[in-house]
Each structure stands twice: as C-alpha cells, then as structure tokens.
Amino acid sequence: MQLPPALRSRLVGAPGAAEPLPVQRDPAAGAPPFHFAARRVRFPRDHEFFEDGDVQRHLYLQDVLTQVTEAPERPRVPEFTCQGAGCCQVFDTLEDYEHHYHTLHRNVCSFCRRAFPSVHLLDTHILEWHDSLFQILSERQDMYQCLVEGCTEKFKTGKDRKDHLVRRHLYPADFRFDKPKKSRGSATPVATVQVLAEALGDDGEQSGGDAMEVCSEHAAPLPERVGERRTYSHRIPSTICFGQGASRGFKSTKKRKEHR
Amino acid sequence: MWSGRQGRLRPVGCVVEELRCRRREREAALRKARREQQLVSKRLLRDDVLEEVEGGCVAKILGEAEIQQFLRLAQRGTEEKERERALVSLRRGLQHPETQQTFIWLEGSIRTLVGLLTSSQALLQLEAARCLHELSHSEQSAVAEACLPATSYLLTYLSGHSSDFIELCLYTLGNLIVESEAVRRQLLPQGIVPALAACIQSPHLTVLEALGYALSQLLQAKEAPEMIIPSVLGSTLPQHILRLLQPGPKLNLGVAVEFAWCLHYIICSQVNNALLIYHGGLSTLGLLLLDVAGAVQRTEDAGLELLACPVLRCLSNLLTEAAVEVGGGPNQLEDERVVAALFILLQFFLQKQPSLLPEGLWLLNNLTANSSSFCTSLLSMDLIEPLLQLLPVSNVVSVLVLTVLCNVAEKGPAYCQHLWPGPLLPCLMGTLASSDTEVVGQSLELLQLLFLYRPEAVEAFLQQSGLQVLEQHQEEAQLQDRVRALQKTALHR
Numbered sequence: 001m002q003l004p005p006a007l008r009s010r011l012v013g014a015p016g017a018a019e020p021l022p023v024q025r026d027p028a029a030g031a032p033p034f035h036f037a038a039r040r041v042r043f044p045r046d047h048e049f050f051e052d053g054d055v056q057r058h059l060y061l062q063d064v065l066t067q068v069t070e071a072p073e074r075p076r077v078p079e080f081t082c083q084g085a086g087c088c089q090v091f092d093t094l095e096d097y098e099h100h101y102h103t104l105h106r107n108v109c110s111f112c113r114r115a116f117p118s119v120h121l122l123d124t125h126i127l128e129w130h131d132s133l134f135q136i137l138s139e140r141q142d143m144y145q146c147l148v149e150g151c152t153e154k155f156k157t158g159k160d161r162k163d164h165l166v167r168r169h170l171y172p173a174d175f176r177f178d179k180p181k182k183s184r185g186s187a188t189p190v191a192t193v194q195v196l197a198e199a200l201g202d203d204g205e206q207s208g209g210d211a212m213e214v215c216s217e218h219a220a221p222l223p224e225r226v227g228e229r230r231t232y233s234h235r236i237p238s239t240i241c242f243g244q245g246a247s248r249g250f251k252s253t254k255k256r257k258e259h260r
Numbered sequence: 261m262w263s264g265r266q267g268r269l270r271p272v273g274c275v276v277e278e279l280r281c282r283r284r285e286r287e288a289a290l291r292k293a294r295r296e297q298q299l300v301s302k303r304l305l306r307d308d309v310l311e312e313v314e315g316g317c318v319a320k321i322l323g324e325a326e327i328q329q330f331l332r333l334a335q336r337g338t339e340e341k342e343r344e345r346a347l348v349s350l351r352r353g354l355q356h357p358e359t360q361q362t363f364i365w366l367e368g369s370i371r372t373l374v375g376l377l378t379s380s381q382a383l384l385q386l387e388a389a390r391c392l393h394e395l396s397h398s399e400q401s402a403v404a405e406a407c408l409p410a411t412s413y414l415l416t417y418l419s420g421h422s423s424d425f426i427e428l429c430l431y432t433l434g435n436l437i438v439e440s441e442a443v444r445r446q447l448l449p450q451g452i453v454p455a456l457a458a459c460i461q462s463p464h465l466t467v468l469e470a471l472g473y474a475l476s477q478l479l480q481a482k483e484a485p486e487m488i489i490p491s492v493l494g495s496t497l498p499q500h501i502l503r504l505l506q507p508g509p510k511l512n513l514g515v516a517v518e519f520a521w522c523l524h525y526i527i528c529s530q531v532n533n534a535l536l537i538y539h540g541g542l543s544t545l546g547l548l549l550l551d552v553a554g555a556v557q558r559t560e561d562a563g564l565e566l567l568a569c570p571v572l573r574c575l576s577n578l579l580t581e582a583a584v585e586v587g588g589g590p591n592q593l594e595d596e597r598v599v600a601a602l603f604i605l606l607q608f609f610l611q612k613q614p615s616l617l618p619e620g621l622w623l624l625n626n627l628t629a630n631s632s633s634f635c636t637s638l639l640s641m642d643l644i645e646p647l648l649q650l651l652p653v654s655n656v657v658s659v660l661v662l663t664v665l666c667n668v669a670e671k672g673p674a675y676c677q678h679l680w681p682g683p684l685l686p687c688l689m690g691t692l693a694s695s696d697t698e699v700v701g702q703s704l705e706l707l708q709l710l711f712l713y714r715p716e717a718v719e720a721f722l723q724q725s726g727l728q729v730l731e732q733h734q735e736e737a738q739l740q741d742r743v744r745a746l747q748k749t750a751l752h753r
Contacts, residue, residue, distance in 0.1 A: 001610050001649045007600050011604065015597060017633045020635070021675055023674075030705075036705035042580040043576075044528055046297065052615035055290045055291055056566070056569065059283070104382055148450065148451040177416065
C-alpha cells in the first residue's frame with residue numbers, strides 16, 4: 001500500500017476540514033433494483049465483526065499473564081531502620097519501607113497511635129473516639145457516618161451503622177475497621193477477631209504505632225519507646241504537624257468551632 | 261511515551277515455533293469462548309525474576325499439614341522475618357492448582373489469610389495479598405470465589421497510599437470480577453465504583469494500568485449495560501478516563517490501552533453516549549488517533565495495534581450517535597487529519613495485523629457516509645489509489661472498500677469526475693469477476709453510480725469487455741436484476 005508522501009506532512013499540519021465539492025444527487029441513484037444508500041453503521045458489543053479485535057485483546061491480557069515478569073529492578077540498599085517514632089522495623093528495600101510507612105505511619109491517630117488504611121476511616125475514628133462533642137451531638141442527631149466511601153448515610157448508633165454495612169453494602173459483620181468502642185478483645189463475638197487477636201498477639205512489642213487494630217486491648221499503655229517519643233512531643237504544640245505522614249488529631253480548628 | 265510496554269513482556273526461553281503453536285491454540289480457544297459469550301481472561305502479577313534470584317527454588321505442591329504449619333507460623337511466629345517467610349512459602353505453594361484446592365477446603369484457612377491481610381504488619385499484609393492474588397487467578401471458580409470475604413478490605417485499601425499494594429489489590433479485584441455475576445453483585449454494593457473513581461486520581465502509572473484492567477473487567481460483564489455502566493457514567497470516571505487518553509507527554513501506552521477498552525465497552529453498550537460526546541470524547545479520541553498514527557511511523561513493534569483497535573471502535577460507534585448526526589458545534593469531528601491518520605494506520609495494519617483492516621475501514625465508512633468534506637479530503641489527498649490497493653486482501657475488506665467508494669461516488673458528478681478516468685475501472689473489472697456475491701453486488705452498486713454521474717465511463721467499460729464480465733452473473737438470483745439494469749444502461753447509452 002503506497003501512501004502519497006504529502007500525507008505524513010498533512011498529519012502533523014494544522015487542523016482543518018476540506019472545502020467540500022458541490023454535492024449533486026440524482027434520484028435515480030440507488031433506485032431499485034439498486035439499493036445503495038450511504039449510512040453510518042453501528043456495531044453492538046457482541047457482534048461478530050468484533051471477534052478478531054476481541055481475541056487480540058484477550059491474547060494480550062493472557063500474554064501479559066504468562067509472561068509477566070521483569071519486575072522493575074528493586075535495588076538492594078544497606079539495611080536501615082524506620083525513622084518513625086517508636087518504630088524499629090528494619091528494611092533492605094525501599095519498596096518494603098514505603099509500604100510499611102504508608103500502612104503504619106501515614107494515617108495515624110495522634111491520640112491513640114492507631115493507623116488506618118484511609119483518610120476517611122481515620123477521620124471517622126477521630127470523630128467518634130476522641131471528639132467529646134460527638135457523644136453529645138450523637139444523642140440529638142445521626143452522627144455515625146457510613147464507612148463506605150461514596151455513601152453519605154449517617155446513623156444514630158454504631159450498631160445501626162453496622163447493620164447498614166452488612167445489609168446494604170454486604171460488608172462482613174466483623175469488619176475490622178469498625179470495632180465498637182466498648183468491646184474487649186476477648187469479648188468480641190466473632191471467631192475471626194479472636195484469630196486475629198491471636199495473630200496479632202505479639203505485635204505490641206514491635207511497634208508503637210500499633211496499627212489498625214481497633215480493639216481496646218491494644219489501646220492499653222504503650223511500650224517504652226513510645227514514652228520516649230512523648231518526651232519530645234510535650235514540647236511541640238499539638239496543632240503542629242510534621243510532613244504528610246505525621247499523625248493527626250482533629251481535621252481543623254475551623255471544623256471544631258463548627259461543632260460548638 | 262510510545263516506547264512500548266515498559267517491562268512486562270519478556271521472551272520466554274523456548275523455541276519460536278513452539279510459541280507460535282501455543283499461541284494458535286490459545287487463539288482458537290478464545291474464538292470459541294467468544295462465540296459462546298464466555299470470553300474472560302485474568303492477569304497474574306508475579307515478580308518471578310526477583311524470586312529466581314532470591315530463592316532459586318521450584319515451587320512444590322503443599323499438603324494439608326504443610327499449609328497448616330505455614331499458616332500457624334505466619335500467625336504466631338516469634339520473629340517477623342520468620343512469619344513473612346512462612347507466607348512466602350505458602351504463596352509459592354499456591355501457584356499450584358492442587359495446593360489451591362487443598363487450601364480452600366481447609367477449615368479457617370481463608371479466614372486466617374484475610375486476618376493477615378488486615379494485619380498491622382505491613383509486609384505480612386502485602387504477602388497475604390499476594391497469596392489472595394494467586395487464588396484469584398485460578399481457573400476454578402470455587403478457588404477464586406473463596407477470596408470473596410476479602411473484597412471489602414481490598415476495596416478499602418484502594419484509598420490507601422502504597423502504590424504496589426494498591427496495584428495488587430486492583431489486579432486481584434479485576435480477576436475476581438469476571439468470576440461470576442454473584443461476585444459483581446457483592447462488589448457493587450461494597451462501593452467498587454466510587455472506590456475506583458477515587459483511586460483513578462493516583463499519580464502512579466502502575467496503579468492506573470491496574471485500575472483500567474479492573475474497570476474493563478467490570479464493564480465487560482453481560483449485565484453491565486443495565487447494572488454497571490449507568491453508575492460508572494454517573495461517577496467522575498468518564499472525565500478521568502478521557503483525561504488519561506489525552507495525547508501529550510503524560511500519555512502512557514499501557515494505561516491508555518486499558519482505558520480505551522473501557523471506553524469501548526461503555527460506548528458499544530449505548531447507555532448514554534451523548535454524555536461522552538458532551539465531555540469531548542470525539543475530539544479526544546480523534547487527537548489520540550493522530551498521535552497513534554504518528555507513533556506507528558516512529559516506533560517498531562510497540563504494540564500500538566492494541567490501542568488503535570479500541571480507539572477506532574469508539575470513534576466509529578460514537579459517530580453514529582444522534583448528537584453527532586445533527587452536525588456543527590464544538591463536539592464534532594471535522595478535522596481531515598483524522599483521514600490521514602486512518603490511512604497511515606491502514607498501512608500499518610496491512611503489514612502488522614491485517615485482521616484489523618475491517619475495523620479501520622468501518623471508521624472510514626462512518627466518516628465518509630454523511631460528510632462531503634471527508635469525501636473531498638479523500639480525493640484531494642490522493643487516497644483513492646491506496647484504498648484500491650486493499651481490494652485483494654479479502655472479501656470482507658473488498659466490500660468495505662467498495663462501500664467507501666460508493667459513499668464518495670453518490671455525492672454526485674463533481675466527485676465522480678475524480679474517480680474516472682483513473683485506476684478505479686480496471687479494479688472494478690477485477691472485483692466484478694469475483695465469486696463472492698457480496699463483493700460483486702457492491703461493485704454493481706458502484707458501477708451504477710459511476711455510469712449515472714460519469715456517462716463517459718460506459719465507453720471505457722465496454723472497451724474492457726465489461727459486458728462479458730457482467731454476463732457471468734446474470735443467472736444469480738441476488739444479482740441478476742442489477743446486472744440486467746446495467747446491461748441496459750451500457751447498451752442504450
């Protein structure tokens with residue numbers, strides 16, 4: 001297929017439409033026994049016209065599948081320790097450290113050191129656990145926000161919300177980031193939580209920022225290292241945050257005023 | 261930006277012939293699956309290279325006791341490294357279908373794994389997610405569906421910040437999505453659409469490609485036009501998809517391929533295409549086509565056909581929308597460079613992937629059918645001859661080429677003046693001699709238009725023994741009326 005050389009320069013030229021030649025149709029055109037009529041054609045998704053292209057698409061998906069490899073080189077670095085306060089995890093790749101940092105030091109509650117997987121869950125936690133106005137307000141209006149991002153519903157109690165999560169959003173009844181405030185680790189109703197509590201039984205030792213566990217037993221007095229951290233924290237006003245990963249209390253003072 | 265897929269594809273160390281053979285087998289299987297409307301594929305994310313370097317050990321099938329031991333170690337090991345290693349061994353074992361089966365029927369195994377997924381230790385969490393990913397990739401429904409208790413967490417983690425982890429969650433979700441309608445009926449109320457809409461703002465290319473994959477899996481579902489596409493269109497996803505398809509230094513091939521397919525699944529379902537046109541879909545796709553055409557001239561073997569195909573489909577189907585038919589306004593496609601780009605792509609397909617030629621010609625038909633401007637561009641840019649060179653490719657291609665020529669010819673004498681004299685008539689003599697009824701039928705249509713608007717062509721037709729060629733078809737039921745009409749015109753001119 002020989003293309004005129006000027007075509008390539010047209011491609012990179014300025015946009016524009018051709019001034020159309022005069023259109024002059026004769027009624028005899030396409031008259032029976034002929035039936036041609038110029039028309040745009042639409043094909044629905046299952047039309048056989050798409051077969052070849054669809055097969056190529058899936059071959060591509062599967063090619064990647066059998067040949068996914070060549071992970072981006074992960075340079076080894078000399079072992080180093082997490083700089084997070086009270087954390088002594090050791091890493092030998094930056095990726096592992098990054099993941100650790102984002103998981104444990106990014107969305108952290110400044111009151112109880114718990115980490116959350118998202119800003120939304122952290123905000124909800126701070127509001128419900130550490131905002132003294134919340135309890136007062138929740139007696140008057142629905143204050144328990146749904147935990148699913150994008151859902152704006154609010155509920156009178158945590159239990160109502162749990163019912164909503166289970167019924168409307170098909171969440172597991174023991175959703176880990178929605179633990180009732182008063183529950184004791186051993187008293188939690190669902191077996192899974194016990195398994196988890198066991199699984200996490202040793203955790204307290206290793207990190208002050210004791211992660212996403214929301215059960216009360218983990219809110220217990222924090223290990224030594226955290227005490228160490230507190231020695232500096234008392235010199236820094238609580239409203240000052242360092243960096244994005246710093247732990248956080250209330251969202252803003254403005255919001256607090258609104259509550260009042 | 262068009263330098264091909266970064267990284268993912270690696271030649272496997274085996275003979276080329278064997279590879280080709282395996283590919284042909286898979287292609288046949290996919291064709292069969294498509295006809296049965298069972299076309300689904302999954303992706304596997306696995307850092308094999310890293311593992312070869314690290315362990316060098318071959319994964320082996322694990323028995324019940326071994327699985328239990330690894331799980332116990334992962335849960336209660338005294339040292340974190342030890343716990344992590346236990347999960348790595350478990351994951352290697354889970355690469356085997358046998359181990360997967362044993363695993364899912366083991367009491368409490370999935371529960372423990374989900375527990376580890378929500379663990380406070382980042383690396384254990386990551387390793388648990390990799391185990392789930394292995395399971396999600398299984399061809400056996402029972403295995404993949406065993407992962408269902410994890411979906412609310414996988415979705416929750418999409419609003420996190422760790423890009424590797426989010427990528428893994430997205431590929432796992434993408435694999436689970438195609439498993440069954442039941443899975444999708446769980447994911448939708450759990451908020452997969454808003455979760456994806458929030459995640460699509462990520463700056464990480466790996467996350468975006470994974471997201472495009474997961475979304476395209478969702479949009480491919482049979483029930484998508486009724487159950488899924490309306491909520492996708494109601495979210496901010498369409499604007500973001502179009503943003504990610506805008507040509508420029510930020511455009512990435514892997515990401516663009518996934519989102520172009522997403523857009524195709526949305527558009528061909530015809531739920532609310534006016535919305536996409538309103539958001540500038542036609543002009544974005546038109547510019548993208550120019551960009552791809554520019555790139556095929558510069559780069560070798562970058563897999564650009566993978567992107568060109570859905571872009572052609574999107575443009576072509578969007579052009580049939582009523583909002584476009586009305587004409588005029590900023591949401592129209594009137595730039596003749598699109599025609600230039602399309603021809604460069606047709607040439608590229610001819611060399612690289614002839615099976616895509618019909619899709620390109622389909623777009624050319626939809627561009628020229630109602631537009632005298634595009635028909636004029638075809639003539640002024642001397643594109644009739646290259647178009648005729650495609651006739652020998654196949655009957656399907658011939659019919660489409662002839663249809664485009666009819667689109668030009670039916671616009672009247674000013675257009676037919678450019679078609680004759682020229683190479684058209686000799687080519688038509690060839691297609692008239694074809695044994696394919698459709699090819700001959702379309703040739704007769706074109707001949708009628710040519711005789712009508714350019715009577716001088718009749719003389720030349722007779723000189724080239726046109727009548728004898730016509731006679732070959734006078735017994736064919738579908739053709740004889742038109743053959744007779746043309747014979748009459750030729751003899752009584």
